[in-house]
Amino acid sequence: MSPASEIALVAGRELKKSIRSVKGIILAILTLLGSFLAVLICIWIETGVRKDVGIENTAAFQQAYEDAAVKAGSDPAVAHYVAHMPISLITFLKVLIWIGPMLVAILGFDAVSGDIQHRTVRYWTVRSRRWSYLLGKFFGLWGIVSIVTAALMVLSSIAVLIRGFITFGDFVTWGIRCWAISALIVGTWTAVATFVSSRFKTPLLALLTTFAAFFCMWLPGFIGWAVRWGTAISSAKTGGRAGETARAVIANIHWYEYLYPNGYDDLLLSPKPLHVAEGIGACAVYMIVFVGLAAALFAKKDV
Amino acid sequence: MAAETSESTESAPSSAEGGAAQTTKKKKVHESAVKLTKATKRFGNNLAVDELSLNVRAGWIYGLIGPNGAGKTTTFSMMAGYLEPTHGEVEVLGFSARSVDELRGRLGVLPQDALLPALDRVGEFLIHMGRLQGLSSAKAISAARDSLREVGGLDWWEMRCGTLSHGMAKRVSLAQALLDDPDVVLLDEPTAGLDPRVAYEVRQLVKKLKGKCTVVISSHNLQELEEVCDAAAILDHGKLIASGTIAELTAASEEIHVRVGRAPKAQVAAGASRTPTLPLDAIRAIPGVTRYEWDEDKRDLGVFFDRKTTDAETVIGQTLWILLNAQVRISGVTKGRGLEQRVMDLTDE
Numbered sequence: 023m024s025p026a027s028e029i030a031l032v033a034g035r036e037l038k039k040s041i042r043s044v045k046g047i048i049l050a051i052l053t054l055l056g057s058f059l060a061v062l063i064c065i066w067i068e069t070g071v072r073k074d075v076g077i078e079n080t081a082a083f084q085q086a087y088e089d090a091a092v093k094a095g096s097d098p099a100v101a102h103y104v105a106h107m108p109i110s111l112i113t114f115l116k117v118l119i120w121i122g123p124m125l126v127a128i129l130g131f132d133a134v135s136g137d138i139q140h141r142t143v144r145y146w147t148v149r150s151r152r153w154s155y156l157l158g159k160f161f162g163l164w165g166i167v168s169i170v171t172a173a174l175m176v177l178s179s180i181a182v183l184i185r186g187f188i189t190f191g192d193f194v195t196w197g198i199r200c201w202a203i204s205a206l207i208v209g210t211w212t213a214v215a216t217f218v219s220s221r222f223k224t225p226l227l228a229l230l231t232t233f234a235a236f237f238c239m240w241l242p243g244f245i246g247w248a249v250r251w252g253t254a255i256s257s258a259k260t261g262g263r264a265g266e267t268a269r270a271v272i273a274n275i276h277w278y279e280y281l282y283p284n285g286y287d288d289l290l291l292s293p294k295p296l297h298v299a300e301g302i303g304a305c306a307v308y309m310i311v312f313v314g315l316a317a318a319l320f321a322k323k324d325v
Numbered sequence: 326m327a328a329e330t331s332e333s334t335e336s337a338p339s340s341a342e343g344g345a346a347q348t349t350k351k352k353k354v355h356e357s358a359v360k361l362t363k364a365t366k367r368f369g370n371n372l373a374v375d376e377l378s379l380n381v382r383a384g385w386i387y388g389l390i391g392p393n394g395a396g397k398t399t400t401f402s403m404m405a406g407y408l409e410p411t412h413g414e415v416e417v418l419g420f421s422a423r424s425v426d427e428l429r430g431r432l433g434v435l436p437q438d439a440l441l442p443a444l445d446r447v448g449e450f451l452i453h454m455g456r457l458q459g460l461s462s463a464k465a466i467s468a469a470r471d472s473l474r475e476v477g478g479l480d481w482w483e484m485r486c487g488t489l490s491h492g493m494a495k496r497v498s499l500a501q502a503l504l505d506d507p508d509v510v511l512l513d514e515p516t517a518g519l520d521p522r523v524a525y526e527v528r529q530l531v532k533k534l535k536g537k538c539t540v541v542i543s544s545h546n547l548q549e550l551e552e553v554c555d556a557a558a559i560l561d562h563g564k565l566i567a568s569g570t571i572a573e574l575t576a577a578s579e580e581i582h583v584r585v586g587r588a589p590k591a592q593v594a595a596g597a598s599r600t601p602t603l604p605l606d607a608i609r610a611i612p613g614v615t616r617y618e619w620d621e622d623k624r625d626l627g628v629f630f631d632r633k634t635t636d637a638e639t640v641i642g643q644t645l646w647i648l649l650n651a652q653v654r655i656s657g658v659t660k661g662r663g664l665e666q667r668v669m670d671l672t673d674e
Contacts, residue, residue: 148428
């Protein structure tokens, strides 16, 4: 039997298990709450921004946005691209990548540790390569969280579609793209959660450690963001030009900020293929390192 | 790799619910089904198994015996690939115990304390196990049904594993170990916690495996092992104390034991001794008998003989004849010491 078949079998079972367990109910509740929250945030932002600039019409609003970005020093092509991003869907993306890690932690903390705790894993290790089993668990978890985020995206999009903030075309193009980006970023969190889960035989410890690990990943991103904005604000106070200040905030990303996967969304949303490739590469490295390490250690582990 | 191998092709019938489908399985037949070579396992400073070497011949039902902490479960876990030996080698059918791809579907394991996945239905769990063994969906369903039927649990197909009683869960676990007729079956305490009737049924099931596959059983239940096993290894403190066929271990071909009954109450009341005088000289004179041991406290008469000149059945017949003629009441007769006594003797400190 090929490793791919083993992985598919284990991942498929994991998906089924998540949907029909208590977790399935939690998932449904979180999806509805998440959608509601996303829509509220979106309406608040979208109506607020339009009110601020005094433009209700979407096309006129996008043109004004593009003009402002060019004036601030953006490349005209990039300014056009950014101005035509539907704010609602970008807001959903931000919500998804914030909710994603929480879903991953809640759904994934016992994916492997639960099986190790009760030695249920022993039924699998005589039939499946250990690394296939682990990859199956990883893909199963990634799959279920991606399904939840997709459901959340669809529900929220329907609400803003009715409200007139996006068109159906926006939903098909940008909506799917935003979801794919969120899924990619969720993959990195899933890799870390799978690694942590495979190192513990007490699920509660795995849950706490997963949250601790996620916090450690968030911290460099937050510090980098705070430093950039701090510098920009002091520059503005000392009479710096607005365009240069804005560019400095966008361009001066510190290396350690790459430890925070949610920061990759800017790269993945970029109109420049190189940036997108960079974002995909960063996510892939994250996943390969953590899942690879987890699989290597699990292969040696006494169960 | 010392195991000699030879290729053979055999047909294994696999009956589906509605009809019988013939499947052809290509199997390697090994003289040695399970082989441990100086296998050692340490947990930190604790030496659980110390340079253990064992050779379980194909087709045997083999017992792993020993008191708590003897290293039975650790040895079993190394055979199943759950634990990696610190030193030494563990081979199953000529492959490392962790060679999942080579042993897929050929090694079935009943782990002692592994919980079944609570949310899975019994049927789908077994089908999933079958699919992981490389069976097609239809064959996995058929194998799962056959296996569950074999352990008497076909009615549980739709039940969730988490709702099964201990005995039912044990039998479902046994069903997954026997799925699609593996070549080697490892059973860790297969009857622990089962009621006597179910335990009896499980023993009968294990007996039925004789000749079909190699079975290694780790158990505390020595009577059970004596009943079903061809051979066994006795472990203590992680070391091999003794191994061999059950007849060798119990010295069944070298000694017999007669348990002498007390005199009837009426005779004792009339002044007779509670224990009648035994005609020990006559027993010593039986051809082939080398010595006897009479333990008055246990009322046990051991008769030792030279297996080259006589056999246990002849000695039993002649001894009983002499004792009955001397009006001695007999409570029981055993060939050899009994595995339990043997283990007590060997592991007693």
